[in-house]
Amino acid sequence: MAAPYELIYYTGVPGRGEHIRLALEEAGASYTDTGSLGMNKCREVVTEYLTERSQDEKNNPPYYAPPMLKHGKLIISQTPNILLYLGPKLGLAGSREDDTYRVNALALTALDGLSNEVHDSHHPIAVEMFYEDQKEESKRRSQEWINTRLPKHLGYWEKVLGADESGPWLLGSTFTYADLVLFQCIDGTQFAFPKAMNHARETGNYKCVFKLWEDVKARPNVAAYLDSERRQKYDWGIYRYYLDNDVLPE
């Protein structure tokens, strides 16, 4: 029997672990998720992985932060790295020679621009400080981000989607995990900045991007997952809603 996939991640928000969950769910893979253990037990298990090293783990360098994936004796960290590992196994990494690298580049670009940058909008000074202690800087950064970065990112993704007309996905007719990553990034950014994202949608300049978001959401396995209790609500974490930051482009 093949070893199960074990996702090691916090619970209470979709977070970075969500990209892994979406890939496993889309593929209908069997997996365990520390997120289902309840808040306290989950935190305990995740902390144990970060601080103690079992015999099983000694071939793997220590991890910096969750999400981690355990598969047999291999434990790896870093969201795009876990997707890179799972992609071919789940049939979500393309089919041509070197598609691995095309898909990985797209995933990295989406995570940089529409996950890390959005996160830093509510924590521009320090992740270790409360939002309330960097509220003014956060407001300034959010407005600048919406003015200049958001159209740059959406424009880039519209260009990628327009470059291969064989289908609606980032690699044309081939659906990959990069589409799932972009879906989750667009979904979260809509939660964090609804005014700016509604405005972007209404301009009609990013039709392919918003269509991808709709198309991914409608895929049967994704739809069933999003409708289940396994899909967690946005709250703290990467995508947060703050009234002060929810502005239109100037």
Add this chain to the structure above:
Amino acid sequence: MAAPYELIYYTGVPGRGEHIRLALEEAGASYTDTGSLGMNKCREVVTEYLTERSQDEKNNPPYYAPPMLKHGKLIISQTPNILLYLGPKLGLAGSREDDTYRVNALALTALDGLSNEVHDSHHPIAVEMFYEDQKEESKRRSQEWINTRLPKHLGYWEKVLGADESGPWLLGSTFTYADLVLFQCIDGTQFAFPKAMNHARETGNYKCVFKLWEDVKARPNVAAYLDSERRQKYDWGIYRYYLDNDVLPE
């Protein structure tokens, strides 16, 4: 004849392209570098790759930003992705099953923590604005980063280096491109924050980290490269020196 490796990156600073250069130089690989074309011609060529798509490129999705690597008809972007591609070809990605993912996780962690975070210290509000227009926020962020993030990162790397005692590298006795990435990150962070980094060194808490920096610098191919005109000086780019940000931990 095998296709040459072609690095497509700006000139005038080491920047993100430096991680690719170091891997190619360490392996003694033959490569071309748009950085050697001189400032104007280099910018022209890089811009062309970003805005126009030749017949050769149509199998590759558009790129968001340099560095890019061209190898035959494949063109890929994103620093850790290019390293992932080159790693096995240059003999710098480990030798055990799944080392690819161990090395990639380490490279991603170093780039996140000691390259992206250091960059954002001088541009906490917006990359599109001048440093001078976010100077106060930059000063606040740098002090916080030095207080909390720098020891966290250095502590993590010291832990990784201590976990496998078979040798001085991140994977013990096996030298990989993750060691080159960490070297460049430590080198750049020393340029940006000399006071804090000297202080960190003097605490004696990060002996393995600073030893790795010395050991990589002394590798014959790396030493010859660092001594050559191909190694560019820090200036603008990721690692910048600003007197206001060069502070000790509080």
